[in-house]
Amino acid sequence: xxxxxxxxxxxxxxxxxxxxxxxxxxxxxxxxxxxxxxxxxxxxxxxxxxxxxxxxxxxxxxxxxxxxxxxxxxxxxxxxxxxxxxxxxxxxxxxxxxxxxxxxxxxxxxxxxxxxxxxxxxxxxxxxxxxxxxxxxxxxxxxxxxxxxxxxxxxxxxxxxxxxxxxxxxxxxxxxxxxxxxxxxxxxxxxxxxxxxxxxxxxxxxxxxxxxxxxxxxxxxxxxxxxxxxxxxxxxxxxxxxxxxxxxxxxxxxxxxxxxx
Amino acid sequence: xxxxxxxxxxxxxxxxxxxxxxxxxxxxxxxxxxxxxxxxxxxxxxxxxxxxxxxxxxxxxxxxxxxxxxxxxxxxxxxxxxxxxxxxxxxxxxxxxxxxxxxxxxxxxxxxxxxxxxxxxxxxxxxxxxxxxxxxxxxxxxxxxxxxxxxxxxxxxxxxxxxxxxxxxxxxxxxxxxxxxxxxxxxxxxxxxxxxxxxxxxxxxxxxxxxxxxxxxxxxxxxxxxxxxxxxxxxxxxxxxxxxxxxxxxxxxxxxxxxxxxxxxxxxxxxxxxxxxxxxxxxxxxxxxxxxxx
Numbered sequence: 226x227x228x229x230x231x232x233x234x235x236x237x238x239x240x241x242x243x244x245x246x247x248x249x250x251x252x253x254x255x256x257x258x259x260x261x262x263x264x265x266x267x268x269x270x271x272x273x274x275x276x277x278x279x280x281x282x283x284x285x286x287x288x289x290x291x292x293x294x295x296x297x298x299x300x301x302x303x304x305x306x307x308x309x310x311x312x313x314x315x316x317x318x319x320x321x322x323x324x325x326x327x328x329x330x331x332x333x334x335x336x337x338x339x340x341x342x343x344x345x346x347x348x349x350x351x352x353x354x355x356x357x358x359x360x361x362x363x364x365x366x367x368x369x370x371x372x373x374x375x376x377x378x379x380x381x382x383x384x385x386x387x388x389x390x391x392x393x394x395x396x397x398x399x400x401x402x403x404x405x406x407x408x409x410x411x412x413x414x415x416x417x418x419x420x421x422x423x424x425x426x427x428x429x430x431x432x433x434x435x436x437x438x439x440x441x442x443x444x445x446x447x448x449x450x451x452x453x454x455x456x457x458x459x460x461x462x463x464x465x466x467x468x469x470x471x472x473x474x475x476x477x478x479x480x481x482x483x484x485x486x
Numbered sequence: 487x488x489x490x491x492x493x494x495x496x497x498x499x500x501x502x503x504x505x506x507x508x509x510x511x512x513x514x515x516x517x518x519x520x521x522x523x524x525x526x527x528x529x530x531x532x533x534x535x536x537x538x539x540x541x542x543x544x545x546x547x548x549x550x551x552x553x554x555x556x557x558x559x560x561x562x563x564x565x566x567x568x569x570x571x572x573x574x575x576x577x578x579x580x581x582x583x584x585x586x587x588x589x590x591x592x593x594x595x596x597x598x599x600x601x602x603x604x605x606x607x608x609x610x611x612x613x614x615x616x617x618x619x620x621x622x623x624x625x626x627x628x629x630x631x632x633x634x635x636x637x638x639x640x641x642x643x644x645x646x647x648x649x650x651x652x653x654x655x656x657x658x659x660x661x662x663x664x665x666x667x668x669x670x671x672x673x674x675x676x677x678x679x680x681x682x683x684x685x686x687x688x689x690x691x692x693x694x695x696x697x698x699x700x701x702x703x704x705x706x707x708x709x710x711x712x713x714x715x716x717x718x719x720x721x722x723x724x725x726x727x728x729x730x731x732x733x734x735x736x737x738x739x740x741x742x743x744x745x746x747x748x749x750x751x752x753x754x755x756x757x758x759x760x761x762x763x764x765x766x767x768x769x770x771x772x773x774x775x776x777x778x779x780x
Contacts, residue, residue, distance in 0.1 A: 292688050316559075319559075320560045339552055362544070
């Protein structure tokens with residue numbers, strides 16, 4: 226049923242630390258690996274080994290450069306997957322009832338046997354968290370690894386989303402945001418985490434922990450500590466004396482001769 | 487947004503069809519028998535043809551019947567429900583009119599209202615989306631209803647009403663474009679707002695999540711050149727209003743001039759509807775650093 230629940234017992238979700246993410250895309254790969262072989266239709270690729278590969282992913286990492294006028298530029302790696310919103314617009318627009326939000330834990334899921342692949346839920350999502358699978362014609366989205374987190378066939382340590390389990394930098398954390406004492410709630414409070422794109426009114430459950438303030442680096446003068454060792458004479462030779470740009474001797478003559486033809 | 491032909495054909499043709507049904511339901515024009523059959527045939531061909539076209543973009547059209555179940559929350563579901571309801575009610579009205587020479591005014595009026603509600607539901611599929619600020623404005627349903635009524639007046643042969651409605655439609659369409667141009671900015675549609683990193687400085691995309699394209703970019707990051715958009719807007723206004731108006735008012739009424747006027751109007755509707763999709767900016771594309779204000 227595409228009416229949203231009034232409230233959910235738990236609010237399971239992710240706290241993603243933008244200060245720590247190194248942009249390695251390991252979560253992207255582990256997400257794809259787990260989810261292509263478990264819940265629902267596989268995450269297909271088209272032209273996977275060709276010139277223009279495309280495919281379905283539930284988690285993608287954007288990399289942004291942030292630049293304040295008087296400071297050096299800062300790189301922010303930005304993982305993006307479904308935020309399991311409380312006011313999920315993707316759920317209410319669904320004409321078939323395939324999209325739903327679970328009352329127990331707040332996870333937003335797609336019942337693929339009801340999905341007609343109209344794509345309206347992807348249009349309704351401001352975060353680009355839903356992708357229509359080109360092979361199956363059904364909408365795919367993050368399930369918060371619903372088939373891992375309750376899976377008693379897995380060792381307890383593995384009962385968290387694949388992206389969280391695999392993150393080598395520990396930038397992704399899984400927990401219950403309805404519980405103020407949970408790891409993710411405390412972490413979000415400490416770091417002043419904000420909901421993403423609040424202008425859209427979706428009330429996302431996931432939280433992004435903002436990058437910590439960087440120590441200001443003096444930009445007057447050389448900030449590159451290797452600069453004194455680099456050649457600045459402009460003749461193309463490096464400190465070791467080898468030529469880096471133009472060839473000498475036979476090769477040089479050949480180069481010139483070929484140029485002249 | 488990607489201007490998919492199936493969706494353009496669906497919204498344009500079914501709008502015209504339901505617009506004509508709305509007129510036929512209130513006995514405009516006053517026809518019975520074979521003439522009535524031809525009018526209703528055109529209306530049903532447009533409305534049903536449009537609805538059938540809308541199923542072409544579905545990933546799994548064999549389950550389309552399930553789309554009638556969620557009318558409590560979904561405008562798309564309501565659209566389906568009201569379309570079928572109005573086609574059924576108007577079917578009864580048409581059958582009595584054509585075969586029994588019997589007029590059921592109450593049934594006709596209910597059918598007319600249901601037809602307009604169908605058009606309203608279609609418009610709200612787009613108008614409800616906060617993610618597409620250009621569509622998310624009160625004029626969107628007004629514009630869709632104006633298109634349906636203008637097409638209905640034109641197809642039902644109401645020359646002066648059609649001409650008046652075309653002038654109104656041009657004003658509404660112009661207003662929708664002008665207001666629409668400012669909607670993304672008004673909705674806070676910047677990469678800084680989308681990423682929540684604005685407090686740290688200016689944001690730009692350094693590296694895309696993927697080297698190739700994907701569903702999100704193909705479906706929701708269509709960008710149309712400003713120059714082309716302007717030219718198409720002029721063409722749309724000329725075809726949907728100016729030329730058919732001149733044709734209707736300056737030439738002797740007849741089937742040929744009416745046909746040419748309808749075809750011109752249709753070209754204008756298609757051009758405007760193509761722009762409706764192609765110019766619409768989706769906020770998720772902000773994460774890909776698209777839609778930067780020029």
